[in-house]
Amino acid sequence: MNFSVKKIILNFIKLIVGIFLFPIIFLIGVSSAIKQGLKTLKAGENARSWNKTVGEVSYKIDSSGKISFLYSYKVNDIEYQSNKKNLYKSIESHVNLDIDEYLLGDNVNVYYEPENPSNAVLEPQIEKSIVYIAIFSNIIAFTASFLLWIYLMFIFFFR
Secondary structure (H helix, E strand, O other), X not given: OOHHHHXXXXXXXXXXXXXXXXXXXXXXXXXXXXHHHHHHHHHHHHHOOOEEEEEEEEEEEOOOOOEEEEEEEEEOOEEEEEOEEEOOEEHHHHHHHHOOOOOOOOEEEEEEEOXXXXXXXXXXXXXXXXXXXXXXXXXXXXXXXXXXXXXXXXXXXXX
């Protein structure tokens, strides 16, 4: 096989990969971003119907001396602990905001998943704007990748 035949075969493989593979990956990426965003929104909607109980704010100190805020609650006489403020954030990630909101010994409303009582939050709703921003930023990233692909295909064909 001479050099020009190898080059033609290599260019053909690049063409097939460039024309078919990247757009498929692009579409899978965008659809995955949208699917994950919708799944997150649905989880937020489902959490609104979770059972409610009263818990108590506490804390624990780990081996490094770091204080972790927790809340304890009981479901069917079984005690659980959690540090989740909402579906995706722990109290520690909000510690500057929550230090006055959640004081040691305070009673708090705890919303727990009926099928899995260890999954609990203090605020069952999710901010839709955060989900929309995540979806939009993923779509922008995949669109930028798609534009880069178009640019590379243009260079490949017209150089």
